[in-house]
Amino acid sequence: MSQKPDNTVVQDDERPKVRFITIDSEDAGQRIDNFLLRTLKGVPKSHLYRLMRKGEIRVNKKRIKPVYKLAVDDVLRIAPIRVSEKKDTVSTGLNIVANLEKQILFEDERLIVINKPSGMAVHGGSGLSFGLIEALRALRPDARMLELVHRLDRDTSGCLVVAKKRSALRHLHEQLRNKTVQKFYHALVKGHWPTKLTRVTEGLRKNDLKSGERVVIVDNINGKESETRFRVLERYRGATLVRAFPVTGRTHQIRVHCQVTGHSIAMDSKYGHEDFDADMKGKGLKRLFLHAASIEFTHPLSEERLKIEAPLEPSLEKLLTKLVRE
Structure with a gap:
């Protein structure tokens, strides 16, 4: 040496x-x-x-x-230099990492669309040794770059886009700024969602609690302008499956907009309804019932309009079979 x-x-x-x-x-x-x-x-x-x-x-x-x-x-x-690379802390042998391969919905030389599992953060930090992006880098060690195009809350599952080239990242970020990316979510909410309630436009503001936890509150004076559009997909006794389309992209937007209407999302630890959550938990639900069901955007190279759909995980499908349809 x-x-x-x-x-x-x-x-x-x-x-x-x-x-x-x-x-x-x-x-x-x-x-x-x-x-x-x-x-x-x-x-x-x-x-x-x-x-x-x-x-x-x-x-x-x-x-x-x-x-x-x-x-x-x-x-x-x-110049001829060498610094030993840090060993990747994410093992490709971990079940949660290995299973990600099965969750890839679309992949080419420009991007990856993956069905993110609930409970997995999009990146490491805040006490987490790794997140989805670190796991993907372990699965694709030869990729020159892998960067998140957008984010999903840790407890939310569904379509997440990752760029494999800087040009793709820039192209998709421009589409997000111009609001030409369409993201549709499925959520199971408390009670009977009114058919006529198709838009919620309450302003939202981030609020840090003394405990250090961050929550989002409704504030139509100092909060950021926000809009979510809703459509009823299925009605059940005591619950409604809705489709949510966030026109703006604020933190926890869909969750807070559901809460403020009196129709909190099932098993929402921050904005949920205790009795409703207890009922859903009794039926076997163990996670937030919010799922990014589809995403539509223009492909950064071919300029084709792509719509990628992510199926509900089996546990959510199973819960719906236990509910009584109205």
């Missing part, structure tokens, strides 16, 4: 070489430090900055600063 001048330890027989990377349209426009963090996995940011200062990472044979924005056909020269 030998010690290199930059204090990076390498194996004698590995002989790291100079790397040259030519930037294409996918990577153009981003800062070089962000690009390098993704490309040189396991290298700390501080170490990358030091390498750039020393001129061991250059663009078109010139020294650059970390804020430099890459352009098409830029040639990066990366």
Whole structure:
């Protein structure tokens, strides 16, 4: 084993070489430090900055600063360095990770649409060692990038889109801003949802409790403008299955809009109704009955309009068979 001048330890027989990377349209426009963090996995940011200062990472044979924005056909020269990659903390042998493969609804070279399981966060953090995006990266170790296009609450299941290229991520984010992405949810709510109640437009505001928990409250003065459209799918004794279309995309929007109308979603730990939840729990429901049933968007490469549907998990289907239809 030998010690290199930059204090990076390498194996004698590995002989790291100079790397040259030519930037294409996918990577153009981003800062070089962000690009390098993704490309040189396991290298700390501080170490990358030091390498750039020393001129061991250059663009078109010139020294650059970390804020430099890459352009098409830029040639990066990366000196012979090696930092051991951190071992992925997510094992592909874990059942929850292995089962994700079966939940992929659509995949091509640009994106993945997956039927996210309830109870799984979209990313690690807040005490979680990993989330769906980390699990997907473990399943697709050769993917240059995998980034969430949008989010779903931890307890919500259903369609979630992940971009495999930066151009796809930009394209889909633009569609979200322009409100040309349509997301439909299925929710089982308390009581008899009125047929005429097709729109809820209460303003919503995030509120942090003393406990540190974040909840969303109705606030039509200081809250953000919000709109959800509803349609009745099926009526049951004491409950209604509704389809919800969020026109805006506020945190917990559908859950709070259901609560404020007096029709809380079944098994909602934050905004639920105690008696209704107890009844549904007695019938075997163990999770929030909110499911992203479908998503419709324009494919970032083919420009085709795609509609992807995610089936309800068996536990939700089973619950519906136990309810008495009206």
